Amino acid sequence: MKRLRKYITFFSMRVRCELQYRTAALAGIATQFCWGFMYILLYHAFRRTDPSAYPMTEDQTATYIWLQQAFLAMFASWSMENDLIAQIKDGTVAYELCRPMSLYPMWFAKCMASRLSRALLRFLPILLITGFLPDGYRMVLPPSPLHFLAFFVSLVLAFLLMVALLMPAHIAVFFLLNESGIRSIFANLVDFCSGSLVPLPLLPAGLQTVLSYTPFLYLQNTPYLIYSGYVPLSAAPRYILIQCIWLCILVPLGAWMMKKGLSRVVIQGG
């Protein structure tokens, strides 16, 4: 517990920092509402055109979209930690190495904290308001409390998985010294493959099979589909297990990359 305390301090620092930007949060919520409506209207149009080809129900679609908007900050692929990248580029990462904590867990915690703090301000209003929208646009309750439990576990794992995927993207800056290329490749890849551009059930079946062998399918897509009952409860443990397996692969991989990256750092004094 004692070892955890410094991370908790980190986190509360971040949340208090983020709370200063309430207007930004409000603007974000407004934007996300418009975005959510737009996507729901779009997918309903496809559904109207050919109901037999559309795999989800109206409620499932709306719920998927609203969950996505509510937890957007947690899974935002575009936002990388700018101060971490700046540290790598200007060499202040050397100071960080002097601290009596290892770098990978610290960066992991920082990344989690800034995402969670942004999401904390935004998700409740969105979920509350969208729960009262008219039929077909409403965010519905999960079929059973067990669904909710599975959703919650899977959401936490998906979030950890997202941060574990983000770490190598940050660490790659050690090798390339420029983040713009990585950012756009990473963001587009993750956005497309994790269902944040198009809900994954709407993609061709072959592509979904391919994605099921990558970690991307197990990001936000998995918890949202468990919540709405699209993934049956009996299959949920399998998804959760795969999420755990990917975490066990990606976290050591990131830590290893970090070690390699740090071995290249040359401190020039000054």
Add this chain to the structure above:
Amino acid sequence: MKQFKKVPAHRLYGTFFSMHLRAAMEYKSSFLMSFFGMTLTSLASFFAIWLLFDRFHTVDGYTLSEVLLCYSVILMGFSVSEIFLRGFDTFAGQVQSGSFDRLLLRPRSLLFSVLVSRMEFARTGRFLQGILVTAYAVTHADIVWTPARAGAYLLMLLGCCVFFSSLLILQAGVCFFTIEGLEVMNIFSHGGKELGSYPLDIYGSRPLILFFTFLVPLACAQYYPFLYLTGRADCGLYALTPLWTLAFLLVCIGVWRIGVRKYQSTGS
């Protein structure tokens, strides 16, 4: 005292243009990276449309090539505004840092000074992609091309450029009042770009179309001429609606002017 001759605006613009171009070329690898990054982003949204049509084939009677026609014209209009009006896009920074004060001292109109302050050539990737998608859409859509329809298409392209440019000017004008950039403005520019990827009526919402006709004239720039182009509307007025975006441009410039008049420097 020696009299300086005033350089005509278009020649001055040319000087700035080549200056920004040469500056961008100094950092070729960085330029190429953001060039491909930008292209990748719009490629992903193109791919999304493509895959959705792989499953559904049509949406509300519109075929893939018709939708791509909509998508590409918006993409081109949007990227033109991003390339050439970058100074307005990033205007919040100038107000915050106080560097706008310097522009006030220049012997040129403020709109011109902001216009030439920045250009973003890395965004040309999106424009090129727009051209490629247009080429595909035009050759695959069942459109009987007449001179009137070709004219309608050109007006549509012009309308989209003017529409997105106006939004950027409006966004910059609003900065005078709020000091910080307004994320909410993105709803119209980026939201308009996303919405406009499909013909507006597929969303099945009348208020939406009315809003985007009268308040934010996206439908005038793209949707109505598109109906004329594909033969869904015969009335020639549909082809002329993009001209309405010019009025919108004037309104946006008006907001900007009011903003300038009440501008108080934030100091440096």
